[in-house]
Amino acid sequence: DAGVIQSPRHEVTEMGQEVTLRCKPISGHNSLFWYRQTMMRGLELLIYFNNNVPIDDSGMPEDRFSAKMPNASFSTLKIQPSEPRDSAVYFCASSPARQGAGELFFGEGSRLTVL
């Protein structure tokens, strides 16, 4: 069975450039999450969707960040313009359950470096 698929695995870009990270959740899962992991701040929840609808985006750092889920099998996280402090590993995770008892299935992450 295919797990959560993220692309790209690695991205190196220059400050000011637009970055788009992509995620394909596990088929049949109705919740999708974007997390950011850094040494300083640990694992932070950025936004999560349920049935393609954003439920809580309070973790999105600022207006430079945006996320979409146009259908049940695809989500994007966009940073425009990117800054060096955005360098981190970004994880996408999906879950089969709406309520908090659901297990999260993580992708392998997208490592972003902004120079």
Place this chain on the structure above:
Amino acid sequence: AQSVTQLDSQVPVFEEAPVELRCNYSSSVSVYLFWYVQYPNQGLQLLLKYLSGSTLVKGINGFEAEFNKSQTSFHLRKPSVHISDTAEYFCAVSVYSSASKIIFGSGTRLSIRP
């Protein structure tokens, strides 16, 4: 609001020794509790979870955790660790009534010495 505190950022132990990784949570309502493991350059994967019922929960790779409501703790234990257990371990909490919002602790890095 809920929060999770992992008291140790790093835990070094010798191979075949027992280990306990500590986790405390704060919540005014009932919660679900989880432990996840992250191996180098990988995403997190579920070790075990407590939803209700027996307070002793067994997970994969020989790990177990005990929910203690009075102490608001959910410590992770393994009686004998192996080199392959070297990883970062995250405690997490979610609330019954919340739509899947799971909050992670800061992580504990477990390093196993031969």
